Amino acid sequence: MVFAKKDVDYSLYLVTDSTMLPPGTTLCSQVEAGLKNGVTLVQIREKDTETKKFIEEALEVQKVCKKYNVPLIINDRIDVAMAIDADGVHVGQDDMPIPMVRKLLGPSKILGWSVGKPSEVETLAKWGPDMVDYVGVGTLFSTLTKKNPKKSPMGPQGAIAVLDALEDFKASWCRTVGIGGLHPDNIQRVICQCVASNGKRSLDGISLVSDIMAAPDACAATKRLRKLLDGIKYQFVDCKLNETFPTAASIQSVICQVSSNRPLVQHMTNKVHQNFGANVTLALGSSPIMSEIESEVSELARIPNSSLLLNTGSVAPIGTLKAAISAYNEVKRPITFDPVGYSATETRLCLNNTLLTCGQFACIKGNCSEILSLAKLNKDKMKGVDASSGKMDVNMLVRATQIVAFQYRTIAVCTGEVDCIVDGTFGGKYKLSSGTAGVTAEDLPCVIIEDGSIPIMGDITASGCSLGSTIASFIGGLDPTGNLFDAVVGAVLLYKSAGKLASTRCQGSGSFHVQLIDALYQLFHENKPEKWSASLRKFK
Numbered sequence: 425m426v427f428a429k430k431d432v433d434y435s436l437y438l439v440t441d442s443t444m445l446p447p448g449t450t451l452c453s454q455v456e457a458g459l460k461n462g463v464t465l466v467q468i469r470e471k472d473t474e475t476k477k478f479i480e481e482a483l484e485v486q487k488v489c490k491k492y493n494v495p496l497i498i499n500d501r502i503d504v505a506m507a508i509d510a511d512g513v514h515v516g517q518d519d520m521p522i523p524m525v526r527k528l529l530g531p532s533k534i535l536g537w538s539v540g541k542p543s544e545v546e547t548l549a550k551w552g553p554d555m556v557d558y559v560g561v562g563t564l565f566s567t568l569t570k571k572n573p574k575k576s577p578m579g580p581q582g583a584i585a586v587l588d589a590l591e592d593f594k595a596s597w598c599r600t601v602g603i604g605g606l607h608p609d610n611i612q613r614v615i616c617q618c619v620a621s622n623g624k625r626s627l628d629g630i631s632l633v634s635d636i637m638a639a640p641d642a643c644a645a646t647k648r649l650r651k652l653l654d655g656i657k658y659q660f661v662d663c664k665l666n667e668t669f670p671t672a673a674s675i676q677s678v679i680c681q682v683s684s685n686r687p688l689v690q691h692m693t694n695k696v697h698q699n700f701g702a703n704v705t706l707a708l709g710s711s712p713i714m715s716e717i718e719s720e721v722s723e724l725a726r727i728p729n730s731s732l733l734l735n736t737g738s739v740a741p742i743g744t745l746k747a748a749i750s751a752y753n754e755v756k757r758p759i760t761f762d763p764v765g766y767s768a769t770e771t772r773l774c775l776n777n778t779l780l781t782c783g784q785f786a787c788i789k790g791n792c793s794e795i796l797s798l799a800k801l802n803k804d805k806m807k808g809v810d811a812s813s814g815k816m817d818v819n820m821l822v823r824a825t826q827i828v829a830f831q832y833r834t835i836a837v838c839t840g841e842v843d844c845i846v847d848g849t850f851g852g853k854y855k856l857s858s859g860t861a862g863v864t865a866e867d868l869p870c871v872i873i874e875d876g877s878i879p880i881m882g883d884i885t886a887s888g889c890s891l892g893s894t895i896a897s898f899i900g901g902l903d904p905t906g907n908l909f910d911a912v913v914g915a916v917l918l919y920k921s922a923g924k925l926a927s928t929r930c931q932g933s934g935s936f937h938v939q940l941i942d943a944l945y946q947l948f949h950e951n952k953p954e955k956w957s958a959s960l961r962k963f964k
């Protein structure tokens with residue numbers, strides 16, 4: 425049987441591994457459970473099996489695949505694929521070269537290649553459409569399944585680079601599956617985030633081993649995966665996404681919600697910010713907890729209206745930060761991420777990039793240097809952990825903020841004399857293959873907030889970090905019917921207006937600290953956004 429290549433469904437691609445079978449199951453029983461419940465492509469990958477047994481197993485699996493009219497791919501072994509007339513082969517960078525494999529297989533068989541970087545995409549594009557039919561894009565996340573891996577986890581950002589390369593090198597025929605450490609807690613985020621910058625393609629499917637092969641109930645495991653793949657909405661917070669543009673009235677409503685819900689704002693932050701952040705949070709009718717105890721993050725995340733502020737100036741162990749991200753994502757509670765000094769040092773760059781692959785953030789905020797670096801638009805290294813000096817072109821800031829919002833499917837905030845806020849959540853919508861149907865970062869909703877310069881804001885510690893406390897309070901205090909974009913915009917508008925008000929009342933930086941808390945308290949409890957000094961306008 426020859427499968428027409430254009431008809432191959434890559435959406436749920438099971439790769440076998442009989443070394444992890446649960447008791448009472450067999451290679452074929454796990455494969456059949458998958459096929460019955462939505463697996464669309466099967467690859468037999470038995471790295472430690474002798475040829476004779478491998479052929480026997482492949483023939484059995486082939487029989488099951490034929491029953492469900494699903495193609496069978498053989499891993500590595502072109503000889504076995506030819507011997508049993510399998511539907512295709514998958515090889516990696518260290519296996520037989522693609523042109524040789526294609527010559528042996530002939531033109532009609534499906535040929536897959538493992539790809540981890542754009543230069544490998546350039547090669548396949550040069551070979552043209554008769555060589556590689558699909559690529560396995562990985563390793564997305566760390567996995568124990570692939571022994572002695574040669575590639576370190578690339579995260580969604582690495583996959584985006586591969587998707588961009590496929591578009592740049594015009595390899596439109598080539599399909600894509602993500603692979604490596606894929607499980608129900610990260611699949612929707614991967615499909616949502618892994619979109620080419622031109623919006624024209626996302627992954628065509630996900631490929632996995634242990635989530636099905638090691639599942640005691642492979643039927644249920646496959647059904648769960650199928651449901652995630654066939655969904656259209658990735659609701660990573662229990663409030664509304666991307667509804668309308670913020671107005672004074674909608675911001676007033678946010679403040680009413682925060683007042684009545686009194687959110688618990690867990691701060692994982694630097695020592696300098698802790699005390700001031702706690703006082704800012706209290707001024708906003710919210711309840712701060714400065715906890716970096718890993719064993720209690722799950723409990724805290726489950727408290728109604730919990731909200732996590734993750735400021736990577738924190739000295740908590742990375743394992744604790746990762747545990748906090750998972751805990752809040754698991755219960756769909758918001759995380760505000762502040763990548764302090766994003767690329768100021770190699771250590772910070774590695775820490776921030778690692779955390780950015782670990783979960784979904786409701787809001788990513790940073791100063792213009794941090795946002796420019798996150799968007800990979802900041803050529804030279806950041807100077808220290810302060811925002812870069814000098815005026816920034818607003819168009820450049822907007823572009824960088826839109827890129828960050830688009831790539832992380834988040835609400836991105838770029839702070840400075842002019843604040844820029846972009847909603848990259850797409851209302852939580854996601855789709856295999858077609859990405860955002862061509863919608864790009866430049867098309868994202870963007871607002872600008874300004875109130876003239878407030879130089880003294882830069883003369884106190886933790887003023888930027890405490891905007892994080894304000895955002896975390898506002899998004900944590902939302903009702904399920906509340907809107908995330910309204911809350912983030914409202915927080916930034918309030919914070920800038922309070923800064924301006926405090927600057928008119930203080931005698932110096934010492935009293936400015938106190939005046940800023942007073943101004944936040946006053947404006948919050950008055951709740952008259954239409955009277956605030958900062959201006960809010962749509963960009964474009």
Ligand SMILES: Cc1ncc(COP(=O)(O)OP(=O)(O)O)c(N)n1
Pocket residue numbers: 437439467469471499500514515516517519536537538559560561562570601603631
């Ligand atoms: C769908 C898919 N993607 C990647 C791989 C990995 O192949 P390779 O790099 O050749 O490594 P081994 O699987 O041979 O260890 C794959 N098998 N399938």
Ligand SMILES: Cc1nc(C(=O)O)sc1CCOP(=O)(O)O
Pocket residue numbers: 439469538560561562563564566567568569570575603604605606631632633634635
């Ligand atoms: C077979 C394979 N290839 C990978 C790559 O990165 O190319 S990762 C991998 C194993 C994936 O197993 P699991 O779904 O259990 O994480």
Ligand SMILES: [Mg+2]
Pocket residue numbers: 499500514515516519
């Ligand atoms: Mg291989």
